[in-house]
Amino acid sequence: MDQVAKKAVVIREVWEGNLEFEFSLIRSAVKSHSCISIDTEFPGTVIPDIKNRKFYDLNPEETYSLMKANVDASKLIQLGLTLSDEHGNLPDFGSGACCVWQFNFREFDVDKDLQEFSSIELLKRNGIDFSANKMHGVRSEDFARLFRGCFGPNCTWVTFHGGYDFGYLTKALTNSDLPRDLGTFRDLLSHYFGISMYDVKAMMEPFRFRGGLESLAACFNLVRVAGKSHQAGSDSLLTMQVFMKVKEWCISRRYATALRPCMPYGLNLEVITHAGRAIDELIGLLQSPGSPVELFKLSAPNLGCLI
Known part of the structure; x- marks a missing residue:
């Protein structure tokens, strides 16, 4: 994304x-910019797993069940949208700056609604003004009406660990709780977003x-060029x-x-693995000269980093 490095980026507050x-x-x-990345900010995990299991111990159905419980019980705070063409260029409308969008929603009431205290404090420290959202924020039904008429079937959708992102967005678009089962949720995703969906964390799962997100960005020597972490526009x-x-x-x-x-990370019914490929072949691939993934500090049998 050379354009991002060369031009200023403006986060347009909506x-x-x-x-x-x-x-x-x-x-x-x-x-002309039909590749779209999304990120959401929400009030944290308001309903924990009753067995206190870690995310990696849950199968896709269990992951969805926990996600549904949290999305149904809480409200969206922010949504970030970044539009790009296939080469990573962002829209600039002929100006000297590229554009990213950050939608601020009004439904969440920090004084009344379910929330995880640490998540709310983190959002406050990173600049989210809950009183401004409550007074001037977007109504979800207005957002949904305009969103549904904006994007066509040829769009590509990108997230990072995006189950909750798509969960909150789908809840807004349907104005209802998420479906009971993962299969129906997957059908809804296909209906609203087509079949060209990528979750960067799922891409790296092999x-x-x-x-x-920031750990992976650092592996590729990428830096945040606009906004702050834990703000939806900047994270998108x-x-x-x-x-x-x-x-x-x-x-x-x-x-x-x-x-x-x-599908979003953790919700794949079919997990792609490379068990059939020799471990030393993968290590050689990842440690090839000039590869930014040398920074992963790989060691067999664990090919991951920054766990």
């Missing part, structure tokens, strides 16, 4: 008063990578940067398997 105008810009931009931009770099890296090494569209 409120009730400019919602229609900002969607008009997005409708214009998506014609390499047993278990770190976060970093997700797009990492996706483009991972895609470039896989293509350059003819590693096509990792580029297959996939």
Whole structure:
């Protein structure tokens, strides 16, 4: 994404008063920038797993059940959208700066609604103004109406560990709780977002990578160029940067398997692994000269880093 490095990036804050105008810009931009990364901010884990299991110990159905319980019980705070063309260029509308969008929603009431205290404090420290959201934020039903008429079937959707991102977005689009079972949820995702979905963390799963977004960005020497972490617009931009770099890296090494569209991380009913490939072959691939994944500090049998 050389353009991001060369040009300033403006995060366009979207409120009730400019919602229609900002969607008009997005409708214009998506014609040539149809790769879309999303990120959401929400009130944390308000319903923990009753068995206190770690995420990696849950199967896809259990992961979905826990996600559904939390999404149903809580409310979306922010949604970030980054639009890109296939080469990583962002829309600039002929100006000197690229654009990323950050939607601020009004439904969450920090004084009344279910929340995880540590998550709310983290969001406050990173600049989210809950009183402004409550007074001037976007109404979910208005957002859903405009969103549904904006994106076509040829769009590509990108997340990082995006189950909750798609969960909250689907809840907004349907104005209802998530479906009871994972299969129906997958059908809803296909209905609203088509079949071209990528979760960058799922793409890295064959390499047993278990770190976060910023950890993977650091492996590729990528830096945050706008906004702060734990703000949805900035995180959606970093997700797009990492996706483009991972895609470039896989293509350059003819590693096509990792580029297959996939369900959000943790919700894959069919997990792609490379058990059939020799461990030393994979290590050689990842440690090839010039590979940024040398920074993973790989060691067999664990191919991951930053766990």
